[in-house]
Amino acid sequence: MTTPLRRRVLIGVVVVWVVFLVGAPIIALTVGAFSSGFGAVLEALSATDSVSALAFSLALATIAVAVNTVFGTIAAWVLTRDRFRGRTILLASVDIPFAISPVVVGLCFILLFGPHGWFGPWLKAAGIQIVFSWPAMALATVFVSLPFVVREVSLALVEAGTDEEDAARTLGASSLAVFWRITLPNIRAGLLNGVLLTSARALGEFGAVLVVSGGIAELAETGTLFVFRALDDRRDVAAYAMALALAAITMAILGALFVVRRRAAHSPVRTREVLR
């Protein structure tokens, strides 16, 4: 199985495959963005509409992280520590956002909150605008990035077990104290994993946000929508620069994720901390 020639061929096939499929496109984007000079990229990124688009993307990602961290942690706790009827259905539903097309996600929210949607007339009467405005974009972003915190925290909770929590409770700690002093430190790495994945996914979301934004350019434009519109307007440098910026930010988040994972893998078992 490991003759030198076979080894070389197999490694060669994998290297060529991965480098051509992933490496080459990334290099092409970098070269394309900088083909009109470093200054042009900086200039394009510091234009008012680019800055506001990036800021809006960050704001949506912040909302998604906040909502999904709070509710995702609760959901993870309930799904791993509690037993009740309907638990398996809830457990399966957590993965649904991974399997649904972003376009369909956008469509769903239009069908709920659009002018002819289920809550449309009611919202109109109350004077609340959700679709074609930022609330729907925030909802869509929360939806597509929902599974990460639940999944990562669930895994961390299962791994941590209940022994320490039980011990603390036996010694008279309240539920809240158990959560803050035992559970939360135990799931810290998992939670951080989830938050990083959520923010990367939220920053990169395009299809769902495009559908619910209804093309209200500039008023509420995310980074990805900016790229799409700039390509349409043949503002290539602006599109490439923003695409590069988005890719760089999300890759940096992924890099941070690796650091967290490596540290978690090397850190000694945390059970001792409780016994101090």
Added chain:
Amino acid sequence: MTRSNATALVTPSRRRSLSSRGRIFLRVVTAGYLGVLIALPLLALLATAFEKGVSGAILAIVSPEARAALWLTLWTGGLVAILSAILGTLTAWVLVRYRFPGRAVISALVDLPLAVPTLVTGLMLILLLGPTTPLGDWLNAHGLRIIFAKPAIILALLFVTLPLVVRTVEPVLREIDPAEEESAATLGASPLTIFRRVLFPALWPAIAVGTLQTFARALGEFGSVVIISGNLPRRTMTAPVHIFGAIESGEPHAAAAVSVVLVAVSVALFVFAEHRLRARPT
């Protein structure tokens, strides 16, 4: 010490671990979170798709454009799933069994599609293979059209789904002792036999999970495909792009009907893979 105190020390009673009221409150919060964000939107989708009756939904699905789009999405997704299964398993095997210079780089590249926004993926492929680039120019001169044609769809799908098979097979493969493969080789088994008899029996659930998730993910892909496929109705328009077109032209019922087909297939496969095939410690 009374008996009840002793039991409390050994196994803290449920009531003490969290009041039953607190437990129910947290269950309601969870059900509300998942219900409002996931169940309610899907319910609206289902209701709208069948608002004009089952026949209305079927008519929207079997219209020539919708049928062509669904077929294109299904076969490109299937092809990508098969390619990904083969190359992904090979990649996982090489990354686990061999140490070679640049291995860390290859491993990092495998994860990159998780981070890169899909629209940016599409743009990258245009900049690599589009008509204005040297490589695209050369391909064009040799009669090979990739961008704004079907090969671009396949390439984009391969890119966005790359980590799925590799990262599900890898941890399982790491658990298998290489000695098993080596002793089979010593006994004269060919690499294919070794894969079939030694690796495949242990790896197939992981390969199946990765392949099904690749297919499910490919069915829904939009951001990268919409800017590189050319979006010609009946030729290069995929189902998600078709749905987008239907929404834009004010046909929510048709959009919802086609969506239901996509969602039903991909959710069923994804959930089956995640909760039936993958042994999860829950």
